[in-house]
Amino acid sequence: MRFRFLQKRRDEAETFTGMVEERGRILRALPYDQLARLADEPTMEVVVGNRKGQVGVVVEQCEGDQLKVVVQGFINAFERLPMFKGVALHGFYKHRDGTVTEMGNEEFYGYD
Numbered sequence: 001m002r003f004r005f006l007q008k009r010r011d012e013a014e015t016f017t018g019m020v021e022e023r024g025r026i027l028r029a030l031p032y033d034q035l036a037r038l039a040d041e042p043t044m045e046v047v048v049g050n051r052k053g054q055v056g057v058v059v060e061q062c063e064g065d066q067l068k069v070v071v072q073g074f075i076n077a078f079e080r081l082p083m084f085k086g087v088a089l090h091g092f093y094k095h096r097d098g099t100v101t102e103m104g105n106e107e108f109y110g111y112d
Contacts, residue, residue: 008049011049012048012049012051012075013075013086015048015049016046016048016051016053016073016075016086016088017073017088019046019048019055019073019088020055020071020072020073020088020089020090021071021088021090023055023057023071023090024069024071024090024091024092027057027069027071028092028094028100030094031098032067032094032095032096032098035059035067035069035094036059036061036067038057038059038069039059039060041056041057043055043056044056046075048075051075051076051077052075052076053073053074053075053076053086054073054074054075055071055072055073056071056072056073057069057070057071057072058070058071058072058111062093064095065095065096066093066094066095066096066101067093067094068091068092068093068103069091069092069093069094070089070090070091070103070108070111071089071090071091072087072088072089072111072112073087073088073089074086074087075087075088087112089108089111089112091103091107091108091111
């Protein structure tokens, strides 16, 4: 019984992380100007299993004519304890010429 509960949690976490990564892959394909307009995009509400979550996009203008794009996902860790959240992050830099640079793990501090 306990093992199934833990396996379900793990599967839900993998599904949620996959949703955040897929959103990031879709955004990578967008042109620079279209990404720049996403700064005010509303947060998307999602449900994975019985857990509610949100997926949002942060777009910041950086030096050197590039955009920092971070997809933030927050999901309730437990149905009955919504104050505990799981986090999934995906980020990259989009340059005006269309190239993409990965964000390093240390750059995600402050987005979780």
